[in-house]
Amino acid sequence: MTIKVAVAGYGVIGQRLADGVALQKDMELIGVADVAPTLAVRALKEKGMPYKLFSATADGKAKLEAAGIPVSGGFEDLVGQVDIVLDSSPGGIGAANKEIYKKLGKKAVFQGGEKNSVADVFFHGYANYEKGLGADFLKLTSCNTTGLIRTVDHLDRAVGIEKVAITIIRRVADPGDYHRGLTNALQVDKAPSHQAEDLMTVMPHVEATGILVHTPVTHGHIITVLATPKKDISIDETIALFKKHPRVRVVSLAEGFLGNASLFRYARDLGNPRGDMYEVALWTDTVVKSGRDIMYAINIPQESVTIPETIDAIRAALKTQPDRESATAATNSYLGLGKWL
């Protein structure tokens, strides 16, 4: 049976969700919804409408058609046809959309911009897949938290993790953003960062804190993680462990991966659509120890990192796979994750 999926909000995340779902052989993308002829929507049209577009609001149809964009119907027309909606609307809109999903008896997965209360489960494909089984409303962890948990959960299952302290060196805008930005300035956030708190929500047996600093770049966050393991683990063992994770790419300075921008360039040169990368990168050069504590740095490709776990969430909500191993394996296979291993 094919799962019918809609994407609400065809922006930075929504476009990538649509493309990711389209690659799943057991899923069918019925359509996407948006409200205005944004550049993303104009590109959809220039490509010949590979996905049907629905108007997410009553007045959206007129605006879209005025720009020459074909519209296949209204939002409820789209939602009515699917099993589940991936809601990547701007923060707060998802909560409003939820009323429509409830009315039409549909499941939904929300992105990190919504409040936790919008969902029954705060979800991560690797860390708590089973909690999402059969759930009606799930919320994905945010981009940083999703990537961070991949590595902490992986360590935790191997040696047990007691606590983590993180520093998030955050990209302040996406490539092409003109509505936000920072020029020659670092900006400090109130600590602890929500990512540390979110990690504790998903992995309640781990204590976490952290500080976030915004930096004027667009190609990926870098997080440093200090993790206190229960059992001692060497630097080499740590690297070997991370090399087995299909959503973590282990890289080195010697190969030419000097920072977040190298990873973006590499993804472009790989021919990945939009130069995207689903995997986080981890630098072998950054893995150090202090006593038993392990410290390392990872790169978070903010535009695309949550796509795999969001697709895992579809699998959990519709119970297509009974456990994390089989669900993530299916997602990884269709997305080509870990094929470099």
Next chain:
Amino acid sequence: MTIKVAVAGYGVIGQRLADGVALQKDMELIGVADVAPTLAVRALKEKGMPYKLFSATADGKAKLEAAGIPVSGGFEDLVGQVDIVLDSSPGGIGAANKEIYKKLGKKAVFQGGEKNSVADVFFHGYANYEKGLGADFLKLTSCNTTGLIRTVDHLDRAVGIEKVAITIIRRVADPGDYHRGLTNALQVDKAPSHQAEDLMTVMPHVEATGILVHTPVTHGHIITVLATPKKDISIDETIALFKKHPRVRVVSLAEGFLGNASLFRYARDLGNPRGDMYEVALWTDTVVKSGRDIMYAINIPQESVTIPETIDAIRAALKTQPDRESATAATNSYLGLGKWL
């Protein structure tokens, strides 16, 4: 008959030349050459070696193979098999390579980083195609000059251009560059800029001057052009004229194209490989007049803009098309240029 092509130097330009040649139905890419396991070469391997790689230097083979990269032979092995080499080696190396091309009796097209004296013709597909017919050694205009001449030549053929004054707001690095960069600074160059002088070399009947300022961005240069036409032309006529050029995309702020980064985002969303764009963009919002003078601003996607004219140069050198119209039409057709018209 299929033209056999090699690419020397598989860097930012070389990768795009290889991809562009591979799209030409009347050409065959025999292979590419490089000297070390750069990220571009590593990506080629991870993609399964869609192009054969040759070692551009004697000691390159060992370095490449030590990194697990399959090497198909030495530089002369590659050059010996082809009709023409596209040389996108770092500046100065092309002049050294030329001795090999001469020895083996092969034609070559050099990029803007080489000195003009390396070539018989300083070439632009639209402005002086006929000068390149049958030439052995051609040098492409640099990225800014290539895009600039597209627009000035187009105006010139319509209304005659007496003189131009340009201001180049130059991107200082490509995405992923770590060997050059500028942080919170504009940098002034000695005037007149070489692009103004190069324009006069290719279009000797036009007087040109200009100033170049480097800016800390990576997604495309912006050039403002003040052109003095022989015949008066209105703003609307100017815009209409540019809309007919298959290598110029006419855009507007209202559509959401706010600057160079919007164009990069749009190219990514279009699904263009690497988020590249072969065409320059011209903003309708910037077309203004002062007396008879016309002023406008264009965007130059520095990584990919010279690819079409370089392929035109192959056509000229090998006389596959007798004139600019038929040659550029063939290149445009295979690269999909102007399909938005």
Next chain:
Amino acid sequence: MTIKVAVAGYGVIGQRLADGVALQKDMELIGVADVAPTLAVRALKEKGMPYKLFSATADGKAKLEAAGIPVSGGFEDLVGQVDIVLDSSPGGIGAANKEIYKKLGKKAVFQGGEKNSVADVFFHGYANYEKGLGADFLKLTSCNTTGLIRTVDHLDRAVGIEKVAITIIRRVADPGDYHRGLTNALQVDKAPSHQAEDLMTVMPHVEATGILVHTPVTHGHIITVLATPKKDISIDETIALFKKHPRVRVVSLAEGFLGNASLFRYARDLGNPRGDMYEVALWTDTVVKSGRDIMYAINIPQESVTIPETIDAIRAALKTQPDRESATAATNSYLGLGKWL
């Protein structure tokens, strides 16, 4: 007789106006007004309140005092004591304040953020001083226009200028700004730029057009100017001419002035308060000709460039000097302008 002056709005411009007025031996700074304990106001306090602070709004007093800032009274208390107010409030507030100035019978000089209609004269100390003589309400040209007109007016008085075409490479934020910024992007504005139009308002015999592009830097705009003179003037004569202007600093790449950031560093090393520079810089390396047209590039220190012309405006409004020569000479002398000549 000493002119009594108030400054309304103690922000980036207001602080510098206050310091500039304090240096004029024939003026007395009675106080400054602001609405909240900003960093600028906190610095004023940490310095020991060299200027008296007044609350610009009714509820400002409580907020200021809650932060431990001494407040000397309300806005009308301040305005009532002075001959003229320099209004550097955020755009739009000046128009509201004007009602108070009229009620109390006081003159005022507004900054470029206000609409032209707020004032009787759109003023520039060098270009139209005489128009401001005795005026009640004057508005200064904006930072870019102020610096631009210095050079165009100077050329115009020497050889006559028919028309100019400008490209403004605009800094997008000031050092320390967190409320605006751009990250890795150039942004295009609707042309013609207001600076070209403003130049024509102040110098109605010159035709002007131009394009403005925002860049992600903080230390000064760079403007390229193409000017068509009535009489031919050589490059050397042009440079010699600019060297005589006390508000223009003629610099070169060879001296180490590579761009806008070099000028900021130099001003810091000079010991100028805040690293400010009142003068625009003009690079000899950028002066080129195309036919009779002269092209050159100047740097605009956006935070401080309007201070001298604003002080000139006080002189005009209160008729302390009868003409531009004597007025600007007084201002220059107290501010140390041209002492490097």
Next chain:
Amino acid sequence: MTIKVAVAGYGVIGQRLADGVALQKDMELIGVADVAPTLAVRALKEKGMPYKLFSATADGKAKLEAAGIPVSGGFEDLVGQVDIVLDSSPGGIGAANKEIYKKLGKKAVFQGGEKNSVADVFFHGYANYEKGLGADFLKLTSCNTTGLIRTVDHLDRAVGIEKVAITIIRRVADPGDYHRGLTNALQVDKAPSHQAEDLMTVMPHVEATGILVHTPVTHGHIITVLATPKKDISIDETIALFKKHPRVRVVSLAEGFLGNASLFRYARDLGNPRGDMYEVALWTDTVVKSGRDIMYAINIPQESVTIPETIDAIRAALKTQPDRESATAATNSYLGLGKWL
């Protein structure tokens, strides 16, 4: 008795050392030395030569005089007149200069760019003043390490520190730098960072590790510190403790200190020469705990932060004060450090 001091290398650090020494009532700045008419040297001349300039190399004199800079003699002429040299030459030159200091029997303090082996003591005014007493050759900790140790040493003396893990978010260039820079990229360094290792050299009883990431900004590094204390200390106690340190400024987001650029703006508005700040800033908003561990973020003003500890080093080398309390108190008093307390 007045200590006679020379500064070798009148660059970013050297200028500030000279100014700092000039403020010490018990010291006399005899002169500074440099090799070429840099902007710093040109500014010195424009200011009227407040400090005598000596040529640091044999051929420097001609170059300086050709630029109109008055030269008071050669390097040995300067060194011969003083008790101690502050060597802020580019990395590696200090080691060569040391031979001259030894020949002339003079003491010297080197900056962080030299190798540790150049000096007898790796020095920090607060952490190991007594080790420097009477030493001939001292090397200052680098800018990041200097600021970091201020806070760790302060905590250590209060509650004992077992270990620290740091993340350094490093500014990649100084304002005005054109010879280095990064554009839209974060760059990862090989871990552990030298700052963690240097901390262990100066404070051998503390275990330290850390990761450094370069960011494209110019106004100060930000370091996050995770410190494991021996005795538990609350967040409020930690903040209260830091408020007592005269070289640490405790700030908050609510006051308007949003990041490194706010601090630079504030220092400019305070009227500090060059907008410099000797003190590190610590954000109350970032102080968090995880178990007993304390985490916090500090700002390092890279251009000026080492000046106080370098002056402390003069005091140690010449034994003008017997202990850290009296030495740092003298330095702080002359530099105005802690006057905001």
